[in-house]
Amino acid sequence: MNVLFGSPALHALVLGVGIVSALLGVTSYFIWFERKFAGRMQSRIGPKHVGPYGLLQPIADAFKLLIKADITPDTADRALFNLAPLLAVCVALLSLAVLPLASGLVIADLDVGVLFFLAAGALTVVPTWMAGWGSNNKYALLGGMRAIAQSVAYGVPLVLAALVPVILSGSMKLSDIVAAQAGGHWFALWPPGPGLGAGVLFVLASLAEGNRIPFDIPEAESELVSGISTEYTGMKFGMFYLGEYVHSLVVAALFVTLFLGGYDGPGPDVLALQLLWFVLKVSLVSVLLLWVRWSYVRLRSDQLMTLCWKYLLPSGLLLVAASAVWVWWTEQGGSR
Amino acid sequence: MANLIFYLMAALAVVAALGVVAARNPIMSILALLGSFFALAAIYLVSGFQTLAALQILVYAGAILVLFLFVIMLLNLANETKLERIDLAMFHGRKAVWTFLIAGALLGISAFAALAIVPAAGDAPALPERGIDELQPLADAMFSRYLLPFELVSVLLLATAVAVLVLAKRNRGPLNLDQGGEST
Numbered sequence: 027m028n029v030l031f032g033s034p035a036l037h038a039l040v041l042g043v044g045i046v047s048a049l050l051g052v053t054s055y056f057i058w059f060e061r062k063f064a065g066r067m068q069s070r071i072g073p074k075h076v077g078p079y080g081l082l083q084p085i086a087d088a089f090k091l092l093i094k095a096d097i098t099p100d101t102a103d104r105a106l107f108n109l110a111p112l113l114a115v116c117v118a119l120l121s122l123a124v125l126p127l128a129s130g131l132v133i134a135d136l137d138v139g140v141l142f143f144l145a146a147g148a149l150t151v152v153p154t155w156m157a158g159w160g161s162n163n164k165y166a167l168l169g170g171m172r173a174i175a176q177s178v179a180y181g182v183p184l185v186l187a188a189l190v191p192v193i194l195s196g197s198m199k200l201s202d203i204v205a206a207q208a209g210g211h212w213f214a215l216w217p218p219g220p221g222l223g224a225g226v227l228f229v230l231a232s233l234a235e236g237n238r239i240p241f242d243i244p245e246a247e248s249e250l251v252s253g254i255s256t257e258y259t260g261m262k263f264g265m266f267y268l269g270e271y272v273h274s275l276v277v278a279a280l281f282v283t284l285f286l287g288g289y290d291g292p293g294p295d296v297l298a299l300q301l302l303w304f305v306l307k308v309s310l311v312s313v314l315l316l317w318v319r320w321s322y323v324r325l326r327s328d329q330l331m332t333l334c335w336k337y338l339l340p341s342g343l344l345l346v347a348a349s350a351v352w353v354w355w356t357e358q359g360g361s362r
Numbered sequence: 363m364a365n366l367i368f369y370l371m372a373a374l375a376v377v378a379a380l381g382v383v384a385a386r387n388p389i390m391s392i393l394a395l396l397g398s399f400f401a402l403a404a405i406y407l408v409s410g411f412q413t414l415a416a417l418q419i420l421v422y423a424g425a426i427l428v429l430f431l432f433v434i435m436l437l438n439l440a441n442e443t444k445l446e447r448i449d450l451a452m453f454h455g456r457k458a459v460w461t462f463l464i465a466g467a468l469l470g471i472s473a474f475a476a477l478a479i480v481p482a483a484g485d486a487p488a489l490p491e492r493g494i495d496e497l498q499p500l501a502d503a504m505f506s507r508y509l510l511p512f513e514l515v516s517v518l519l520l521a522t523a524v525a526v527l528v529l530a531k532r533n534r535g536p537l538n539l540d541q542g543g544e545s546t
Contacts (some may be wrong), residue, residue: 106393138497141416148424152396155431159389167435174431181424198497 041133045122053271054084060316067320087264094260099162102257106160111262113153114269118236120146121276126201128289128300139200140188143280147184147235150273151177154237154244154254157266161257169253172327173244176234179334180241184231186342190224191284193349204288212287220349225285227342229277229315234330236273238319243327278311279304286311367408375401388434392427399423413500468521472514 058073058080065072073080098107124139126132136142151173158170191213192198195206207213213221234241245253255266282288282304291303325333378401381394399422406415504512 136412136416138413138416141413141420145416145419145424148420148428151428152423159435171435174428174435178425178428178432181428 038133041131042123045127045133046119049119049122049272049275050268053268053275054088056275056312057087057267057271058084060319063313063316064320091261091264096262097257097259099257101162103160103162106156107257108262110153110157110160111258111265111269113156114150115265115272117146117149117153118269118272118276120149121280124200125276125279125283126204126288127304128297129201129295131297131301132201135199135201138198140192140198140203140284144185144188147232148177148181150235153269157254157258158244161254163257165250165252165256166254169244169250169256173237173254175327176237176241176243176330179331180231180234180338183227183334183338183342184235186339186346187224187228187231188284189346190220190349193346193353194221196353200283200288204283204290207287208290210287210290212285212290214285217349217352220345220352221285223341223345224349225281227338227345228284229281230333230338232277232280233274233315233318234334236270236277238270238274238315241330242324243330248324274315275308275312278308278315281311282307368405371401371404371408374398375405392430392434395430396423396427399427413497468518472511472518 061083062072062080064070073083076082076086098104121143123133124136124142126135154173154177155170158166158168158173161167191203194213194217195203197203197206214225215221237244244250245255247253250256255263258266286307289300289304291299291306293299293303375398378394378398382391382398385391385394399418403415403418403423406412406418
């Protein structure tokens with residue numbers, strides 16, 4: 027394996043600590059950006075009192091969350107209740123391990139990278155359910171049950187969507203998938219159809235798995251108070267949000283890696299330039315996701331299930347078949 | 363180091379598996395199951411099977427566990443939690459003989475098929491040189507050489523599913539009017 031610092035263990039440690047701390051910093055300012063963005067969309071100004079343009083707001087928020095009282099309900103299952111927020115953040119961070127930020131800049135370039143992040147994504151339901159059950163609150167429990175139903179349903183289209191780049195590139199290694207798209211042959215653009223369709227499917231299924239609007243049914247503050255996080259206070263409450271935002275950034279990054287060529291872009295193959303392209307693309311996709319988030323209303327549970335089983339699942343199967351046919355067809359053309 | 367992790371994880375897997383059976387609360391039982399899945403995945407990783415470890419987490423911790431949770435939390439199983447004693451009648455009579463015969467035959471067929479397909483040592487390299495960690499050799503092995511055992515195992519799983527269905531239906535009865543319409 028390609029390592030930057032001596033031994034693989036040191037490489038993983040340095041990169042892991044670096045990427046995670048960078049991402050946590052980025053996440054808090056992503057939240058600031060989202061509040062500004064949402065404000066503009068709703069003809070408001072957004073945060074403006076703490077620092078210039080409200081730039082110190084994330085720090086003030088974090089401090090506020092830290093000094094708030096930490097309440098555990100008497101009837102709660104203490105172990106599950108306290109473990110859930112921690113796990114929510116950890117699980118969201120897991121996928122970062124296989125994400126190539128630039129050529130060679132990846133914590134662990136696994137042969138089964140795609141499988142790894144699918145597995146990590148499938149785990150997001152565990153902390154959600156722990157919180158729902160552990161809180162011993164009817165709203166939290168309802169939220170947890172909704173999360174489970176949603177996760178069963180949306181895992182399938184997510185796997186199908188991720189399968190399309192795997193078929194097109196012939197590898198499950200994320201660096202190979204990026205390499206297969208080098209020189210602007212991004213899967214979202216070429217071949218026309220399967221790549222873009224799978225990209226849309228991937229984003230929808232990931233949003234549903236991460237419980238983001240318009241799929242935030244487990245939280246549903248208009249029906250379930252705050253769903254799974256009803257009983258949480260202070261930083262534990264904050265950690266669920268941290269996990270959710272980290273998850274949405276990771277989804278954007280994975281979308282860029284699988285469908286938008288990852289760190290591929292015009293210019294020489296220098297580490298800094300590759301990193302710049304990657305960050306630019308991820309920012310663009312994140313803004314697009316925010317746009318979706320603040321434009322649509324929450325779906326009802328039955329609408330969510332209809333969308334998944336009647337539309338996303340068949341189209342996912344169709345896209346997988348189409349990309350397989352494409353690969354077969356190009357191979358036939360190449361051999362003649 | 364790898365040995366230490368292996369023994370630690372093996373012990374954890376056994377303890378967690380015992381916890382699954384021993385826990386009084388079905389939710390705790392599921393949590394123990396999750397622990398056992400992870401211990402097993404760690405053992406796969408230590409042994410160098412990345413693919414198997416990732417699949418273990420994706421399929422078991424992701425799908426199977428969620429399915430169990432789904433069944434426990436969304437279906438009304440409150441009356442089924444108590445098993446006072448093991449009924450000895452289950453192990454007597456003609457039905458029991460048939461049960462053992464069929465189960466034994468199924469197991470025997472699977473074992474025979476698996477053994478018959480695997481060639482004697484030295485006949486041919488049964489596994490690719492670099493192990494079954496890479497996807498291509500894994501797929502090649504699974505869908506050519508070991509196709510029959512692979513399919514037989516899935517038939518066994520199907521038989522289990524049918525058996526569970528039959529048992530669950532019989533337990534409930536066709537029309538359960540005694541419990542005031544709570545048969546669902």
